[in-house]
Amino acid sequence: MPAQKTITVGTATAAAGTVARGVIPVTVLAGGTRLDIPVVVINGAQPGPVFWVDSAIHGDEPEGPLACQIALREVDPAKLSGTLVMVPVINVPAFEAAQRGNPLDTFSYDMNRIYPGRPDGYLSERVAYAHWEWLSKLADIEISIHSGGAHSYLAKSIFVDERPESVELATAMGEGWGCIMSSFNPKGNPMAMLKEIGKAGITVELGGRSATSPEKFAQVGRELANAILNVLRHYKMYPGEATYPSPRYKGQQEALLAPASGIFIPHPGIDFLKMMKKGDPLAKIVSIFGDVLGELKAPADGMFFGLRALPNVTVGDWCCFFCKVEGTRD
Structure with missing residues (x-):
């Protein structure tokens, strides 16, 4: 069996069997501070696919960052085959403002509608493009974590592009994730762009304003982290048996x-x-x-x-x- 390669995402470089934290550099703001995208790379001891997890492309959806924290604590790179890349917050200015989009960038406010952006576009487009350069180059499969944000609560639900590989990834989310719908947004998001280059991505929803009490927020984070681990197990990247939703609805x-x-x-x-x-x-x-x-x-x-x-x-x-x-x- 070939040795696992060293994996680099932005400034994070992880040798086989190690974890590295870093950022995807974007730009410098008017006050002289940097705008970067945080990233963590858990590189397994054994070779395998790259599973990429994205969250907080909408800044009022903090459930994904919590799930990434839990997965970071629990995934042991010594037991991992392949690589788990997690971006806990894509849209940093929106996250800091606790708003859906960057409030200072009205022309490209919703990053999940203008992805993958442009290298010479509005600020949010530039952030999206910096992220896409690494995602498109390295990821084999990707999930983008969303929630109801400030306006609603969403139960376990998934959007797919209806290709078999996308539906398989949705099924790999595990027990309770049986509401699997066709994407209502055929472009402008990570899933749509990954389809264009022949890779599998899905959009998953869980949580929101009605579930931000300490107990409920922790529960949602736990459920999402469980799904990340289940995906790893389904693709034989991590020890343990995967679970699956039944029935799986199409809608x-x-x-x-x-x-x-x-x-x-x-x-x-x-x-x-x-x-x-x-x-x-x-x-x-x-x-x-x-x-x-x-x-x-x-x-x-x-x-x-x-x-x-x-x-x-x-x-x-x-x-x-x-x-x-x-x-x-x-």
């Missing part, structure tokens, strides 16, 4: 908007990732006096995987992410 996302202004009240007894029939009640909008002003119903057979966090709504506000289930993948 399409639909965003449901508030039909009236008022207070958003979910229907009693409904729950995330629970199959519903078309027309089943999801929620109602009531006035400040309790009068029913509008209702939300399941647009098709399927399940909801995301709900808004703040009950007060204005007509047209986002309320719910619904998965219109087309069948199973089993």
Whole structure:
């Protein structure tokens, strides 16, 4: 068996069986400080694929960084075959502001819509491009971790590009990750760009504003770290048996908007990732006096995987992410 190679990402260089922390350099800001992307490389003692984990491309989604911290503590490079690269925060200015995008960069605010950016573009485009140069060169498989951020809570759900290798990677996330939908955003994100160069990437969702209490936040981080470990086990990069979701659903996302202004009240007894029939009640909008002003119903057979966090709504506000289930993948 050939020896494992030394792996370099930005300033982080890890020999076989070692861990290295560093940054992907981007630029210097007006105040003289550097803008860099933090990265950690866990390089296994044995050769194998490169599994790349990205998080916080949206700055109000801190669940991914927590998951990366846990995985960093728990993955032993002596037992690893291949390499685990983790970027805990891609969009550093957005993360520091706890906002979806860099508030100082309005022309390319949402980095998950302008990826992979441009080397001579707006600031967020330059950050994205610096990241893409390394991701495209080294990664074999990639997951991009997201959550509901400041506006909502999202249960375990995944977007794929429907190629077999993308669906396999989604399945490798493990037990409970059976809501696997076709990507609603065919370009502008890491998954779409990896497809263009023949590599597998997926977008995973878990967490958000409704789960930021100490206990809930820790639980979400743990679940995401478990998924990282499960992917490693599925691809025979780490010891242990992988688990898998059953059933695995195939579907399409639909965003449901508030039909009236008022207070958003979910229907009693409904729950995330629970199959519903078309027309089943999801929620109602009531006035400040309790009068029913509008209702939300399941647009098709399927399940909801995301709900808004703040009950007060204005007509047209986002309320719910619904998965219109087309069948199973089993």
